[in-house]
Amino acid sequence: GKGFVVSDTVAETLLQDPSQDFRVVVRPYLTSNDIAEDPRQLPSRWIIDFAQLSLEDAARYAPALAIVRRDVKPFRDTVRREGHRKKWWQFGEPRVGLRRALRPLTRYATVGAHGKRMLIAWQEPWVLASNANMVFAFDDDYSMGILLSRAHDAWAWAQSSTLKGDLRYTPTTAFMTFPWPDPVTPEQREAIAAASRTLYDRRSELCIEHGMGLTKLYNLMEEGGFADLAALHRRLDEAVAAAYGWPRSVAQDPEQIVSRLTALNREIVEGGRAYDPFTGPAPTED
Numbered sequence: 001g002k003g004f005v006v007s008d009t010v011a012e013t014l015l016q017d018p019s020q021d022f023r024v025v026v027r028p029y030l031t032s033n034d035i036a037e038d039p040r041q042l043p044s045r046w047i048i049d050f051a052q053l054s055l056e057d058a059a060r061y062a063p064a065l066a067i068v069r070r071d072v073k074p075f076r077d078t079v080r081r082e083g084h085r086k087k088w089w090q091f092g093e094p095r096v097g098l099r100r101a102l103r104p105l106t107r108y109a110t111v112g113a114h115g116k117r118m119l120i121a122w123q124e125p126w127v128l129a130s131n132a133n134m135v136f137a138f139d140d141d142y143s144m145g146i147l148l149s150r151a152h153d154a155w156a157w158a159q160s161s162t163l164k165g166d167l168r169y170t171p172t173t174a175f176m177t178f179p180w181p182d183p184v185t186p187e188q189r190e191a192i193a194a195a196s197r198t199l200y201d202r203r204s205e206l207c208i209e210h211g212m213g214l215t216k217l218y219n220l221m222e223e224g225g226f227a228d229l230a231a232l233h234r235r236l237d238e239a240v241a242a243a244y245g246w247p248r249s250v251a252q253d254p255e256q257i258v259s260r261l262t263a264l265n266r267e268i269v270e271g272g273r274a275y276d277p278f279t280g281p282a283p284t285e286d
Helices: 008-015 032-037 055-071 082-086 096-102 141-148 150-159 171-175 186-210 214-222 227-244 248-252 254-269
Strands: 026-030 045-048 108-112 120-123 133-136 166-168
Touching: 008 026, 008 045, 008 055, 032 108, 032 214, 045 055, 108 141, 120 141, 133 171, 141 150, 141 186, 141 227, 150 171, 150 227, 150 254, 186 214, 186 227, 214 227, 227 248, 248 254
Parallel strands: none
Antiparallel strands: 026 045, 108 120, 108 133
């Protein structure tokens, strides 16, 4: 419900209240537009989030609870779902499993659910992603490298539906069907992680230096700008292709990528090969 979203002024007032640590329940709120347009891919809004707190515990943050009681409860009193009426101070769909998966992480990756590009960015744990984003419970550079690769991008476009030409990224179509490289040697994993770190750091530098978000950055790159960033993407794509055991020429060929991933997907589904890509350093996506 929109009543949980608060202005910058209200958020600042609550966060400066010395009576409690309001960072527990007042969080930056990330939209997909923030990922696409903000040079730092940072949230532009704030939200009150009581998570799974009981009403008694939420009452410890009295000023925040008063806002939710005023702006959320009147509507919740009218809804049909009993759980939403009874727990009016909590989000209707708090995604308990996702919160549990994110709890031990130092950061997480998120992508806009709809867009002309699949733009993925790191976020710190305090940030709450809106339902306009999909969240990956990863905090390692290897996993980010796979997500940023042309292999993942080509697969997502091939498997997902579109809305007015925009990609609609969903876990069931784009992620759960995507066959990760497996097995991967430590050397291959580190090559992808190193390429991912270098690419991400340079991308961040360029966004800040030129005062532009990822959409404008990649538009210019496609038109021939930022040649160094394009080269870093090719380096990452080639490292990912090597982890799959593909020749380097496949790394920039979406049709070949999709064809090979489709065959790999079929082999895994039919039990033709062992597949356990998330055992070890890379945690699972929730």
